[in-house]
Amino acid sequence: MTRPAPYDVPAEVSRQETVIQRSRFITTLAPVASVDAARDFVARIGAEFPDATHHCYAYVVGPPGSLAQAGMSDAGEPHGTAGRPMLEVLLHSGVGDVAAVVTRYFGGVKLGKGGLARAYAGCVKSALAEAQLVRKVTWARLRLEVDYPALEAVRRLGAALGVEVLAEEFGARVKQVVRLPEEHAERFLAALRDSSGGTATVERLD
Numbered sequence: 001m002t003r004p005a006p007y008d009v010p011a012e013v014s015r016q017e018t019v020i021q022r023s024r025f026i027t028t029l030a031p032v033a034s035v036d037a038a039r040d041f042v043a044r045i046g047a048e049f050p051d052a053t054h055h056c057y058a059y060v061v062g063p064p065g066s067l068a069q070a071g072m073s074d075a076g077e078p079h080g081t082a083g084r085p086m087l088e089v090l091l092h093s094g095v096g097d098v099a100a101v102v103t104r105y106f107g108g109v110k111l112g113k114g115g116l117a118r119a120y121a122g123c124v125k126s127a128l129a130e131a132q133l134v135r136k137v138t139w140a141r142l143r144l145e146v147d148y149p150a151l152e153a154v155r156r157l158g159a160a161l162g163v164e165v166l167a168e169e170f171g172a173r174v175k176q177v178v179r180l181p182e183e184h185a186e187r188f189l190a191a192l193r194d195s196s197g198g199t200a201t202v203e204r205l206d
Helices: 035-048 083-091 112-130 148-160 182-195
Strands: 007-010 014-020 023-031 054-060 070-073 098-105 133-136 139-146 164-170 174-181 201-204
Touching (some): 023 112, 035 054, 098 112, 148 174
Antiparallel strands (some): 007 133, 054 070, 139 201, 164 174
């Protein structure tokens, strides 16, 4: 199975607030690692602002642009005016594992369908622009066995590709459990075969 390359995710929960035509819009972003986490986040925001008119939301669990675990809701706004515009912004943001809730307190002025869509999309865009992001790395864990003459070459190779040695045992051969960014795994395995003359053995642990 192909694993995703590193991608940006929100570093923490963040919040922005704006007023549009007398309606108060509160946008809350959060990192979410699962659909259940996204739903829990939406529920927490609803509980935090129980008197709000709407709690519209969208989330993308997984790498940026993925629809495999995406969700949205207009939460009582006219169909297609909130959840869909919010989701479109998330899908094209380059950010993954992210959920957005836009809480609205209606101010008495109707925005119309186009105005609502622009308002909800704009709130999420603005919140993403200000959010602190971190890089999420997918790790590959490997169990290696190499002969002693190849050990120094393996260590140099590992240092160049960000390999971390988690465990090491010295016996008839050197045994290691290592991890490295998935994006470097195939390159590391090919170089390991070359540097050991094909004598190294490798087992994936996840």
